[in-house]
Amino acid sequence: MMGINNSMSLGGHFTYLVTVFLMIAGLFIVIARGNLIKKLVGLGIFQTSVYLLYIAPGKLVGGTAPILNDAFQVYSNPLPHVLILTAIVVGVATLALGLALTVRIREAYDSIEEDEILERDALADRA
Amino acid sequence: MKNDLILRVMAKLLIPFILLFALYVQFHGDFGPGGGFQAGVILAAAVIFYALIYGHADARKVVPEPLVESMMAIGVLIFAGVGVAGLIFGGNFLDYFVLDQNPVLGQHRGIFWVEVGVATTVSGVMLKIFYIFARRGQVDE
Amino acid sequence: MVMMAITVWLIVRSRNLFSVVVLSGIYSFLMAVVLVAMDAVDVAMTEASVGAGISTVLFLGAMYLCKSEETKPLHKPWLPLGVSVVVGGLLVYGTLGLPEFSDANAPIHHHVVPRYLNDIKKEVDLPNVVTAVLASYRGYDTLGETTVVFTAGAGVIALLRRKRKGSKP
Amino acid sequence: MNLYQHLPALQVVIPLMAAPLTVLLRRRSLAFGVVMIATWVALAISVLLWLQVNQSGTISYAIGNWPPPWGIEYRVDRLSSFMLVLVSGFAAVVLPYSRASIEAEVPPQQHYLFYTMFALCLTGLLGISITGDAFNIFVFLEISSLSTYVLIALGQDRRALVASYQYLIMARSGPPSSSSVLVCCT
Numbered sequence: 001m002m003g004i005n006n007s008m009s010l011g012g013h014f015t016y017l018v019t020v021f022l023m024i025a026g027l028f029i030v031i032a033r034g035n036l037i038k039k040l041v042g043l044g045i046f047q048t049s050v051y052l053l054y055i056a057p058g059k060l061v062g063g064t065a066p067i068l069n070d071a072f073q074v075y076s077n078p079l080p081h082v083l084i085l086t087a088i089v090v091g092v093a094t095l096a097l098g099l100a101l102t103v104r105i106r107e108a109y110d111s112i113e114e115d116e117i118l119e120r121d122a123l124a125d126r127a
Numbered sequence: 128m129k130n131d132l133i134l135r136v137m138a139k140l141l142i143p144f145i146l147l148f149a150l151y152v153q154f155h156g157d158f159g160p161g162g163g164f165q166a167g168v169i170l171a172a173a174v175i176f177y178a179l180i181y182g183h184a185d186a187r188k189v190v191p192e193p194l195v196e197s198m199m200a201i202g203v204l205i206f207a208g209v210g211v212a213g214l215i216f217g218g219n220f221l222d223y224f225v226l227d228q229n230p231v232l233g234q235h236r237g238i239f240w241v242e243v244g245v246a247t248t249v250s251g252v253m254l255k256i257f258y259i260f261a262r263r264g265q266v267d268e
Numbered sequence: 269m270v271m272m273a274i275t276v277w278l279i280v281r282s283r284n285l286f287s288v289v290v291l292s293g294i295y296s297f298l299m300a301v302v303l304v305a306m307d308a309v310d311v312a313m314t315e316a317s318v319g320a321g322i323s324t325v326l327f328l329g330a331m332y333l334c335k336s337e338e339t340k341p342l343h344k345p346w347l348p349l350g351v352s353v354v355v356g357g358l359l360v361y362g363t364l365g366l367p368e369f370s371d372a373n374a375p376i377h378h379h380v381v382p383r384y385l386n387d388i389k390k391e392v393d394l395p396n397v398v399t400a401v402l403a404s405y406r407g408y409d410t411l412g413e414t415t416v417v418f419t420a421g422a423g424v425i426a427l428l429r430r431k432r433k434g435s436k437p
Numbered sequence: 438m439n440l441y442q443h444l445p446a447l448q449v450v451i452p453l454m455a456a457p458l459t460v461l462l463r464r465r466s467l468a469f470g471v472v473m474i475a476t477w478v479a480l481a482i483s484v485l486l487w488l489q490v491n492q493s494g495t496i497s498y499a500i501g502n503w504p505p506p507w508g509i510e511y512r513v514d515r516l517s518s519f520m521l522v523l524v525s526g527f528a529a530v531v532l533p534y535s536r537a538s539i540e541a542e543v544p545p546q547q548h549y550l551f552y553t554m555f556a557l558c559l560t561g562l563l564g565i566s567i568t569g570d571a572f573n574i575f576v577f578l579e580i581s582s583l584s585t586y587v588l589i590a591l592g593q594d595r596r597a598l599v600a601s602y603q604y605l606i607m608a609r610s611g612p613p614s615s616s617s618v619l620v621c622c623t
Contacts, residue, residue: 404503405503406509406572407500408500408509408573409509409572409573409576411453412564412576412577412579412580413576415456415560415580416576416579416580418456418457418557419456419554419557419580419583419587420583422456422460422550422553422554422557422587423554423583423584423586423587425550426547426550426551426553426554426587427587427590427591429546429547
């Protein structure tokens with residue numbers, strides 16, 4: 001509820017600003033951090049911010065959840081919900097695969113830091 | 128953790144309710160929030176909970192791994208099968224209108240089976256991934 | 269939402285992977301709360317069960333197999349920071365063009381949705397519009413989604429199944 | 438029922454159904470056979486579709502019998518039918534020869550999973566080419582890319598793992614950002 005009140009008082013674009021902040025924070029983690037698991041966390045944040053970006057425009061103040069009932073007239077937009085449900089599922093599928101790859105990398109290199117991995121590759125190439 | 132009495136008793140109390148809740152989410156998804164995907168995840172969570180308290184070996188006895196692996200495939204086949212059933216009864220692919228004389232009932236039937244397929248695949252995959260991670264850990268340490 | 273921003277800030281700062289994972293679970297829960305506030309109950313339920321439940325379990329499982337401390341980065345993060353800020357600036361510029369929050373005249377409410385809301389009674393007759401659209405109108409997407417999950421499962425098996433002795437190079 | 442009319446749906450669904458079948462069967466020769474049949478049938482369908490489009494113009498197929506803006510539409514025009522022939526043709530040619538090389542590189546109990554992934558990758562690529570719905574492209578893009586990560590990482594070289602991981606990160610950052618741009622633009 002807090003989000004909604006804030007967004008009302010801040011001229012209607014507050015939601016979008018928070019979304020953008022979350023998005024760049026996720027992007028920053030993905031680019032700047034060398035740890036492979038941390039990168040995946042960043043990717044997750046990046047994705048959830050996109051969910052928010054889709055869901056937020058569909059909300060109507062005074063509307064209810066899109067479950068039909070004679071007592072209500074105004075509903076929030078169901079279409080983004082459908083799309084984002086699918087996107088969440090896809091996201092968790094990718095996450096699982098990414099973690100599996102991380103585990104394999106750690107077994108092959110004994111490290112999950114990007115810099116160390118690149119170093120070891122360079123060493124192996126020279127040898 | 129395996130021998131903690133409180134955990135074991137609480138788990139025994141809770142797991143049936145989690146399973147029941149999963150079924151509720153599955154079949155009540157048409158009327159309230161919920162659906163196949165959420166139900167599948169909750170179902171998998173119940174078994175994961177069991178595995179955490181009683182150990183992986185016991186969990187594998189209750190829900191054996193080959194079963195889990197086939198569940199993954201069967202779910203997709205159920206879903207695609209509903210689509211092909213639409214073809215066979217003379218409609219387009221995934222056409223639920225033709226599944227019953229009454230098109231609206233046909234829709235209900237189609238959605239029901241589709242959700243069953245989704246739940247089967249999702250719970251199968253989640254469990255399988257959990258089992259595999261758990262087993263890797265045992266080999267490693 | 270402010271709490272979410274704080275959580276994310278902590279995630280960026282923290283080096284202990286365990287706390288990062290727990291924080292991301294908290295973040296998912298907060299996200300689910302926000303989604304409920306936005307009337308997306310189905311999505312919120314999924315986000316809570318997936319984001320806070322399954323992904324945390326997966327992360328912990330993976331961390332059990334790897335070590336849980338992040339090393340200090342070798343280079344200064346100015347370049348990535350710059351890139352992120354530029355992208356953020358572009359996005360803020362983009363959002364200025366978006367309709368106001370909760371604007372009933374926005375195009376998103378007029379394209380296909382009225383038909384979903386009005387005709388669902390006689391065409392599908394399920395009260396939960398999200399389920400109806402998901403499983404029927406856009407059922408093919410859901411088939412694709414199920415296949416994605418299946419792909420991930422089979423992929424994890426392919427990557428992580430324990431090898432028999434001697435098959436390793 | 439007239440099969441000829443349903444070719445656009447069958448084009449994607451046949452390889453899609455082949456994938457879980459391989460997991461169920463689990464024997465690698467059976468899996469190979471199933472995927473082989475599916476691939477060649479897909480090739481035949483795509484050639485038929487190509488001829489059909491050349492004769493009678495763009496085909497539109499409404500999945501689930503919902504008219505396009507509400508449901509998902511498959512659209513086969515000249516370009517996409519050509520892409521279909523190209524993709525399934527490559528798959529059909531590559532598959533028989535892949536058998537020998539995966540026998541050399543992949544541990545034997547993973548062989549059937551290679552074929553699963555192959556079928557899924559084909560499904561995804563065909564789905565991307567044929568669909569007329571933006572979100573559907575995203576879903577099928579995910580199918581093909583997830584299976585591609587696995588196909589890359591299945592090899593024995595450990596650098597393949599890192600390459601696959603980087604591919605995953607890149608590809609995952611792409612769609613959300615592009616889709617957010619999409620939202621901002623519309």
